[in-house]
Amino acid sequence: MNRDLEKLQPYPFEKLNALKAQVSPPSDLAHIALSIGEPKHEPPAFVLQTLQDNIERLANYPSTKGMPVLRAAISAWLERRFKLQPGSVDAERHVLPVNGTREALFAFTQAVIERGAKPLVVSPNPFYQIYEGAALLAGAEPYFLNCDKDKGYVPDFDAVPEEVWQRCQLLFLCTPGNPTGAVIDTATLKKLIALADQHDFIIASDECYSELYFDETNPPVGLLQACAEMGRNDYQRCVVFHSLSKRSNLPGLRSGFVAGDADVMKKFLLYRTYHGSAMAIPNQFASVAAWNDELHVKRNRDAYRQKFDAVLNTLDGLIDVQKPDASFYLWAKTDISDLEFTQRLYAEQHITVLPGRYIAREANGVNPGEYHVRMALVATVEECVEAAERMKAFLTKG
Numbered sequence: 001m002n003r004d005l006e007k008l009q010p011y012p013f014e015k016l017n018a019l020k021a022q023v024s025p026p027s028d029l030a031h032i033a034l035s036i037g038e039p040k041h042e043p044p045a046f047v048l049q050t051l052q053d054n055i056e057r058l059a060n061y062p063s064t065k066g067m068p069v070l071r072a073a074i075s076a077w078l079e080r081r082f083k084l085q086p087g088s089v090d091a092e093r094h095v096l097p098v099n100g101t102r103e104a105l106f107a108f109t110q111a112v113i114e115r116g117a118k119p120l121v122v123s124p125n126p127f128y129q130i131y132e133g134a135a136l137l138a139g140a141e142p143y144f145l146n147c148d149k150d151k152g153y154v155p156d157f158d159a160v161p162e163e164v165w166q167r168c169q170l171l172f173l174c175t176p177g178n179p180t181g182a183v184i185d186t187a188t189l190k191k192l193i194a195l196a197d198q199h200d201f202i203i204a205s206d207e208c209y210s211e212l213y214f215d216e217t218n219p220p221v222g223l224l225q226a227c228a229e230m231g232r233n234d235y236q237r238c239v240v241f242h243s244l245s246k247r248s249n250l251p252g253l254r255s256g257f258v259a260g261d262a263d264v265m266k267k268f269l270l271y272r273t274y275h276g277s278a279m280a281i282p283n284q285f286a287s288v289a290a291w292n293d294e295l296h297v298k299r300n301r302d303a304y305r306q307k308f309d310a311v312l313n314t315l316d317g318l319i320d321v322q323k324p325d326a327s328f329y330l331w332a333k334t335d336i337s338d339l340e341f342t343q344r345l346y347a348e349q350h351i352t353v354l355p356g357r358y359i360a361r362e363a364n365g366v367n368p369g370e371y372h373v374r375m376a377l378v379a380t381v382e383e384c385v386e387a388a389e390r391m392k393a394f395l396t397k398g
């Protein structure tokens with residue numbers, strides 16, 4: 001067996017289940033799960049209809065590269081959303097549809113890492129767990145940058161030692177971040193692009209929460225947008241990951257895309273041809289419909305806005321938590337250990353949250369997830385409000 005498999009940690013939800021199994025929840029309260037980042041809003045009906053209308057196309061093998069109509073819809077969306085130079089995202093060369101960004105983040109890492117050179121994969125901490133597993137299975141060493149509150153939950157890139165940048169082959173960004181919701185600003189993105197040039201590494205920006213923001217006049221910037229502002233219209237060394245899972249409430253469709261540097265994308269396509277993960281044709285048509293529509297995304301944001309306002313209003317002054325820049329997560333600081341907080345909240349109020357330490361690793365002597373819990377406001381408004389009320393009772397009791 002592949003020895004690197006032994007380096008993988010149990011997935012956070014396995015650890016969470018073991019933690020919860022030690023206590024019994026109250027049977028008179030219905031369970032509310034704020035732990036998993038699975039959107040629960042309705043998927044758009046017209047997307048489901050498009051899927052049905054094309055269901056007979058399951059009779060055909062899809063191509064790994066995806067249909068031109070899908071790649072064209074994606075490049076048009078990217079240019080519109082991130083104010084890119086019209087025509088700069090060539091649907092033929094810059095874009096590949098993927099079966100959700102999870103598999104793509106993993107596969108991309110396997111494709112780009114050169115094993116012989118003591119590679120580092122640099123990632124935020126806390127982080128989406130795939131970054132670490134992908135790095136380990138690609139034969140690279142993960143290197144974590146803590147995201148602390150005093151720096152707005154964005155890693156302190158200036159403090160990264162020169163030797164780290166020299167060994168870095170791949171830098172993961174997550175903006176807006178999971179679990180912090182922090183958005184990396186344009187100036188920082190530009191600085192990182194200059195570092196990528198200087199030390200010859202690739203930046204993979206995971207932007208799957210980019211459409212869940214609060215201020216309609218100020219959507220989060222993205223890595224390709226920073227490239228465009230630098231006049232870097234070939235997007236060299238930069239790739240972005242986007243998904244319909246959160247934007248359009250379609251986590252089961254398994255639809256996203258990777259876009260950026262044409263040379264990198266060419267090699268990634270070659271990798272994927274052997275990897276063998278082409279998107280089913282009905283899913284491709286459904287994805288075209290979803291990327292071409294913004295109204296349902298705006299409605300989605302409205303629903304999240306309502307939930308954040310209600311929950312934060314109820315928790316005001318009771319726990320150290322702020323509205324994030326974007327995303328559907330609250331990243332709350334706890335007075336007691338995150339494990340105790342999670343276990344007691346489950347035992348007393350039948351609410352599940354995720355202990356921060358499960359999605360972070362110790363770096364520079366601290367685990368930045370400790371004394372934090374992640375709450376995903378994915379349930380209905382009513383359920384989120386009920387969860388906030390129960391949490392208020394829990395926090396007030398102390």
Ligand SMILES: Cc1ncc(COP(=O)(O)O)c(C=O)c1O
Nearest residue numbers: 037100101102128178243245256
């Ligand atoms: C930061 C981040 N990236 C990527 C993903 C994967 O999303 P999907 O595979 O559904 O596109 C998730 C899912 O929770 C996530 O939180």
